[in-house]
Amino acid sequence: MLQNTMVICVLGRYLLKSSLCSRSWCRKSSLYSAGHGFQPEEIREKLRAFPGGAVDLLTQGETGLAVLTVNNPSRMNAFSGAMMVELEERVSQLESWTQGKGLIVRGAAGTFCSGSDLNAVRAISNPQDGMKMCMFMQDALTRLQRLPLVSVALVEGRALGGGSELSTACDFRLMTPDSVIQFVHKHMGLVPGWGGAARLVRLVGDRHALRLLGGALKVDPELGLRIGLADGVLEEGAPQDGDEGAALRQAEEWLSRYTKGPAEVIRAAKRVVSSGRELPLTEALRAEKEVFGTVWGGEANLRALAGKTKHK
Numbered sequence: 001m002l003q004n005t006m007v008i009c010v011l012g013r014y015l016l017k018s019s020l021c022s023r024s025w026c027r028k029s030s031l032y033s034a035g036h037g038f039q040p041e042e043i044r045e046k047l048r049a050f051p052g053g054a055v056d057l058l059t060q061g062e063t064g065l066a067v068l069t070v071n072n073p074s075r076m077n078a079f080s081g082a083m084m085v086e087l088e089e090r091v092s093q094l095e096s097w098t099q100g101k102g103l104i105v106r107g108a109a110g111t112f113c114s115g116s117d118l119n120a121v122r123a124i125s126n127p128q129d130g131m132k133m134c135m136f137m138q139d140a141l142t143r144l145q146r147l148p149l150v151s152v153a154l155v156e157g158r159a160l161g162g163g164s165e166l167s168t169a170c171d172f173r174l175m176t177p178d179s180v181i182q183f184v185h186k187h188m189g190l191v192p193g194w195g196g197a198a199r200l201v202r203l204v205g206d207r208h209a210l211r212l213l214g215g216a217l218k219v220d221p222e223l224g225l226r227i228g229l230a231d232g233v234l235e236e237g238a239p240q241d242g243d244e245g246a247a248l249r250q251a252e253e254w255l256s257r258y259t260k261g262p263a264e265v266i267r268a269a270k271r272v273v274s275s276g277r278e279l280p281l282t283e284a285l286r287a288e289k290e291v292f293g294t295v296w297g298g299e300a301n302l303r304a305l306a307g308k309t310k311h312k
């Protein structure tokens, strides 16, 4: 009897712990802690010493779509230190945006992003600062990828170095006809450090990833589609017409097919995909059970059950 009670207590504690783990995983979890030497405030202060550019966020209440713009056109949208801090702030804002369904990540003035600002890189080229920047950006981009929003990188012009890594933190990549994604890290004597290698392997497989990193290959839309890095190519000519918003409008339309419907359902779909993508099967199944519980018997579910549903 006593033994049975103890088993139930231990099991109860285990279930509570695992359900708390997967619940907090679904919401927000940092990759690194103080135990890893991760002191975010100290890193933010260091990064803010390299100003320039901005990361702009526009949220649209009616559509549930947000547009995140990497904005530093005089440096081909390279990330200054201050922009890295702003990126993290924007991700925090999006984590709190409970009505959101979709996110477009793009660069200003017709090009995506040329990676980290080489002036800042030169100034923090010592190993300690490099590790801090690496942890900070891995954390920010992992949180971006885990947002309960269907995200797409709109790649116009070039996505180079850290810019190519940023594109992999989105669920999808849309390329304009003349655009290029290139992991130029090898030419800089580097490998990706913003999580781009780990994500690339999951996206295109280890052999293609090794080709892209080892050869610093230029991925045009045709190659991107062939290896599964790109999910679509926007129409010929649209961005060159002097109409800067044309590519963005096409991306919004492309994304809307995946974001139509109630926010709680779209967000739940992204959550189960995120947990399936990242967690071992047993944990992913538990996370899925929890997310399922948020929509089962919910408003959209009851509405669908009340109607005469036919999926033709």
Ligand SMILES: CCCC(=O)SCCNC(=O)CCNC(=O)[C@H](O)C(C)(C)COP(=O)(O)OP(=O)(O)OC[C@H]1O[C@@H](n2cnc3c(N)ncnc32)[C@H](O)[C@@H]1OP(=O)(O)O
Residues within 6 Å of the ligand: 074, 075, 076, 078, 114, 115, 116, 117, 118, 119, 121, 158, 160, 161, 162, 163, 184, 185, 188, 190, 191, 192, 193, 194
């Ligand atoms: C873990 C992260 C690792 C990284 O991200 S390392 C950084 C990787 N990125 C790079 O090395 C990009 C180097 N830049 C380039 O290759 C070329 O500038 C690029 C982007 C192909 C554009 O070429 P062009 O169209 O000929 O234009 P351009 O060279 O005259 O550039 C216009 C202005 O932008 C600047 N720029 C471009 N990328 C930059 C960067 N990453 N950091 C700092 N400044 C950057 C470039 O220096 C130039 O400025 P300025 O007009 O000479 O004052």
